[in-house]
Amino acid sequence: MKLVTVLMLAALPLSCYAGDLLLCTSTPGSGCPPLEDVIEKAIDPTVDETQYIQDLQEFIPDDASANALKEVKQCFLSESNETLDNVRVMMETIYDSKWCARY
16 A cells, blocks of 8 residues: 555656646745645545545546545545654655755
8 A cells, every 4th residue: 555655646746747837836845736735635634535536536537546546545544643744744855855956
């Protein structure tokens, strides 16, 4: 399951980059507000699986993708608030890293 989560998080920047580049700006963070929104909603314990899928409906091509996203969301829902806070810190560290500076 952790592999699915890693693969989903790795694929999201590619979909943003390949998508409408007008949405991706050179602001602090990932450089792609839709990507940050998807990740934040995955981490947010107040967003349930149903709401998560509804919010991401425009990015979900089929039922298999919806089921995969439900599993990803469930992984985050089963974690403690401390772990979720650590994931947020990790994402900010990634956004601020030298490897992401060019984006």
